[in-house]
Amino acid sequence: SGSHGGLASKQKDDDKAKRPAYSPEAKRETRASKIAAEAPKDVLDVSMLEKVDKQVGELEDLNKSQRAAVLNSLMRTCTIVQGPPGTGKTHVSVQVLRMMAKTINAAPLLASSDSNVAVDNIATGLQKAGVRVVRLGRPEKVRTNLDDLTLESLLAKEKDKAAKEERDKGVKAAAERVSEKLKRASSRSRSASRDSLGRRRRKKGRDAPASDHEKKKKGRDTALSDQEDQDRDSLCATPLSLAQGSSKGGKSFGKGKGRFGESGEVDLQAEHEARRKQRQKDMEMQQKILASAEVVCTTTIAAGGEILSKISFSGILVDEVAQATELSVMVPIVLRGGKAQKRLVLVGDHCQLPPGIQSQEAEKRGLSLSVYSRLQRAGIEPAFLDTQYRSHPTLAQFSSEAFYNNALNSGIDASVRPPPKGIPWPNKDA
Secondary structure: OOOOOOHHHHHHHHHHHHOOOOOHHHHHHHHHHHHHHOOOHHHOOHHHHHHHHHHHHOOOOOOHHHHHHHHHHHHOOEEEEEOOOOOOHHHHHHHHHHHHHHOOOOOOEEEEEOOHHHHHHHHHHHHHOOOOEEEOOOHHHOOHHHHHHEHHHHHHHHHHHHHHHHHHHHHHHHHHHHHHHHHHHHHHHHHHHHHHHHHHHHOOOOOOOOOHHHHHHHHHHHHHHHHHHHHHHHHOOOHHHHHHHHHOOOOOOOOOOOOEOOOOOEOHHHHHHHHHHHHHHHHHHHHHHHHHOOEEEEEOOHHHOHHHOOOOOOEEEEEOHHHOOHHHHHHHHHHHOOOOOOEEEEEEOOOOOOOOOOOHHHHHOOOOOOHHHHHHHOOOOOEEOOEEOOOOHHHHHHHHHHHOOOOOEEOOOHHHOOOOOOOOOOOOOO
16 A cells, blocks of 8 residues: 555544554554455465466556555455545456456455446446446436446346247247157058058959948048148248247147136236246346346445345445445445455545535534544555546646645646636736
């Protein structure tokens, strides 16, 4: 981790210097930092350590501080990543989740944030990085370009796939039945032909009148030939009609009840049972989709939904954690962490906007304090992203001096961020 700071950091250092080494606060700090620094069991193997270190070093699209933040997130139980505006917090979050899923095989993972915008940004990055991601949430709150990643869209695809497989299965079964009928009809026809040939040879003359037995046999041969023609015609039936015949037990028509009882009225009980079974199938499909995902993206509050109750996440990342209330962040950590969780990554910046608390009473009782700030006060030092690529260097310099203890650098030249035309800026005389 790098240095971080600002006025809040300086005040914190002063408080630590004044605090006696034997104080309870100092003991809690030491214990919290030790727990956070513990290495997860899945990276204790020497070969895994070397693999992680090598792959992080090969991330050429990340700067040194970003690679350090990714490495900390993979090698520690709890990591705080502090990223000032424009330093690539979302990009780092995507790389952390990608390497957890692909390199360490720590899936399934949960990526969460207090806002839908932040969740969508992470989901977009994961999709581009080739990670299997499911966007869980209300469809109207999800960005339109992520519709294919929503649980509703994936469920619809699974249902269409299952229906197609059922139709194909019905077509195959119907074709096999028709083929078997043709074989039997062909066998009977060949047998009848042999018998007819033998009788003709035994005839004394062509014009001899046929016996009653021969007439009956000839009628049966004609009937067999007609049946064979009908069976061949049935093979030419459309797959849809064959599937429909199969789904109805091979009958195209009948007096089955279906949705209607014997009186012709709707059978409510049967319809209710059919809907219940369909809901059960949908739930099973949804669980299958979520279980096959490498990362599930949702908001902190939606993470408490019943649909995720059966999934054990091995890692949780919360973005914009400094702007979220402590209670909302506790939802994914407490409800979806469980015994399988090995890593917790909190990404944010306490020097930006604090959690939005409208109740003064709640603020007085401490609900305006974020998990980010609480853990930082407990002695867990953040990994600081020290290079910004968004603002004009002059603007970034002010932020660096006022909030980040001169630790924030600029990764872009001033020529890339020209001032708007017609405005004399910066004005040296002002």
